[in-house]
Amino acid sequence: MNIPRGAGVRDMGDILEREGVIGNALFFVAGVAGQKLVASQKGTGEGDGPKLQAGEYVFKPAQSLAGVIDTITSGKVVVHQITIPEGLTSQQVVKRLMDNELLTGTPAVPVEGSLLPETYRITRGQSRDEVLKQMAEAQRKVVAAIWAKRASDVPLRSPQELVTLASIVEKETGKDEERQRVAAVFVNRLGKKMRLQSDPTIIYGIVGGRGSLGRPISRTDISTPTAYNTYAIDGLPPGPICNPGREALAAAANPARTRDLFFVADGTGGHAFAETLNDHNKNVARWRAIEQGAATPPAPGQPAAPAPAAGN
Template sequence: MAESNDGSSPAGAPENIGTTEPAATPPASAKPAPKGAARAGRRGQPARPARPSRSARHPAVTIGSGIFTFLLFVFVGMGLVGWYGQRAFTEPGPLTAEKVVLIPRGAGVRDMAEILQREGVVENWLVFVAGQKLGRPDANLKAGEYLFKPGQSVASVIDTIASGKVVLHQVTIPEGLTSQQVVKRLMDNELLTGTPAVPQEGTLLPETYRIHRGMTRDEVLQQMAEAQRKLLATIWAKRAPDLPVKSPQELVTLASIVEKETGQADERPKVAAVFVNRLNKKMRLQSDPTIIYGIVGGRGSLGRPISRTDIATATAYNTYAIDGLPPGPICNPGRDALAAVANPLKTKDLFFVADGTGGHAFAETLADHNKNVARWRAIEQGNTPAATPGTSN
């Protein structure tokens, strides 16, 4: 077909002949298929179901995972707490120097812990309480006064208190005190407790005893009495066979007189010999300390010199007025006096008097004794004598 020279379509031909319509554009609201969704009709394969998401897992799995995580945290936490507790229980404590701490009677574990923290023995009272309950559940914590060393751990502190090894003090009872005077001395000791009855005269052994704070005075007296019983039994078994004393009680009575007559240990066997010799000869003992005890009893001290009236006044104990031994001891004699009476020196002395040096001059005859008395008077040099000395002092 011939075309026109100006390129226009032949007259009467439709304008869209030979043209193609553009493809239809999908609406903007249409969404693409989700990733992984089944593609229907692809090569004739059936559609596959979509994979479930994490949020769609079974509830039991989720709960189990949570429980496991919780238990893991619990066990880790318990491990850390146990490690810290064990470390705090055994590591060195805060003390930098030895310290004595009193745990009072009736104190519970919490009370003890707070006292120890306040005194700087432990860092934290909770560690002490927990350590005792968990680490030392069988520990029997005892009241008392304890010495703690520098850097002592909580475990060691608990062991110290459970051991009952309290701090020990000393109380010394001198020879020659009456039982009433012994009790007074114990009453003056603030470490001890209780108000005891006065024991029988001569039943206590003067000695140095170990005591602890809070100990009762009755306990101390019981120790003294037991010590005296044991010692007296030993001494009585080894006594000289020719003694003029017939029983352990009489031995204690004579020893108490010897004890009051001299404070020098080396003189006791000599003084004992004088009294034993006088008893063998049926002579009165004529001991000044027996006059005093007959007047004041357990108080022990007359508070003034002995007068002639005192010497002449008869009492059950005044050996100027009675024959033989008094009815009982006039004090608590020590071991040296007891031993001296049980085995006195073999002498013929019947008299003694003070010699001005703290000791005594001894004599076999009255004439020699009177010379010793005159010498003593000269030493006194004008001091008013309490009384004319008797035959034994």
Template sequence: METPETKAPKDGVAPTFHVGGRRDKGKARRPSQAARHPAVTIGSGIFTFLLFALLGGGLAVWYGEHAYNGPGPLEAEKTVLIPRGAGVRDMAEILEREGIIDNWLVFIVGQKVTRPEASMKAGEYLFKPGQSMASVADAIASGKVVVHQVTIPEGLSSQQVVQRLMANDLLTGTPVVPLEGTLLPETYRIHRGMSRDEVLRQMADAQQKLVKALWEKRAPGLPLKNPQEMIILASIVEKETGDADERPKVAAVFINRLNKKMRLQSDPTIIYGLVGGKGSLGRPITRSDIVTPTAYNTYAVDGLPPGAIANPGREALAAVADPAHTKDLYFVADGTGGHAFAETLNDHNRNVARWRAIEAAQPGSAPQSGSAAAPQSGASQPAN
């Protein structure tokens, strides 16, 4: 009996055999989807690449954020100077070189991402151990520079003030010497790289504010026409005594003499008339110095000199604005660093005699300034 597989073919076509009961219809095998669509393979590759790039980018972002906000490498406090004109790249390299940060590129990227509008400021900065890049960037963007102090003592001339500022290597620039008596001696806050002109402006502004306030509250009846005259007299008081408790009494002597049309006869005005703002005369005042007329010598001119002889401090200015209520017209050194005051010339002569005895017991010591009238002539104590 014939089966379908052994039945003779019709039309001379050979029979087709198949394995496992699967019949091949005589057609070619169909291509796979990948073979039919090459773009799928390419797209799959691109997708894989992007996936890895995304994962890598995410890791980079994670690392950058961790490095930017995490603890820095610094182990001990350190100050670093960021020079003027330095860009962010320069700053970052300086910080890495100084051991403040450990990756300048992360610092730049982090600063640009988190503070795109911030202006990084030059100056001297103090960094703490383990300070993060974010904190470092905050400090530089906010200009939190290291603050120093400069102290200007009372009684210096403007020329001496400038010399003191020029000796401070934290400051920059060469200023013009201000007018005498226009600066307020104080302790001022400065930072490295600050200009000396800026310090002088601060001193002048502080002095103007103080003088205005004191003048508005001055005691009634003062023989002073304007705030400038108050400054001039305060500069004389400043140079006459360094004792804060004495200043109102010294101011009262000069106020009383002005009211009586007496010459002030102040030794420091002799010195200023001879050497100007250079400072000390370098020797005791002589009789010839006393009689040598200058515009500032109050033994030779009536009333106040034409300008201040120093930069008076707060206490001297306040003393002139509100002097002690006394009738004293004279004072002379008492040998203890202070002065003996007197209302009459006779009392003053006795005080001078005591002072001369003290001087005689201390040979070689320079006479102290003890102005406002001396024995016999009414001038300051006679020079040796």
């Protein structure tokens, strides 16, 4: 049962009686007063008596009055969990918190990429701002630790750039075994002054923190410049496009050692990687055949239709 914040001793007694935890609210009030009197007589002062704490508690059947008071003064409230998946925007994270009825308050949307996707412990009545601060502090610690162990030749100038690259990796693949290789594609392209050409950056440039475009990307979307469209800008976008998880951050800090410059979906939930545009075009042709339901996709030796030099 829940003891709301701001409830006085009599309020608590009434709630406990109504919920069947105790038989009479007045006994609860008298019990609390008695404990305070005992504390006062021991010379510890009335302020050192039982401090009743708001929160959600579990009581045993037929628990004694003293036991009920001890439970509420212990502060051992019921702990719940909330899981924030990798790849959500800060706006989407706030929406998840707003949808959770255990939490209170209406927070501002934090800076993109400043929250760590994780499972967090929460209590009934806890403020959403408090949970967001916990997420932000966890993110700062994780980013600092990963940044300190980054590869010496990774072309990133700051932890913020690490988060930005990791956010792109996070949105490009959900497969653990691919993250370092996807990160390598973007690192290799940065090293060659090639545009990243990442589709998720197009989407973020259009919808921002809302997250989903709700339709396929069009040729017009690709060619329309935005601050985040890496088909139109050089280097990294001005900031993250989501909140990346630990694995994506680690992959961006220590990418695989490959020469890959391209990748495209392979029809299995993963991606086909290529070092050259010619090989990439062949991979794209196979993917298009899969999309169109072709019985036999082009074999590796067969000619393929040209494709843009896109990361995905």
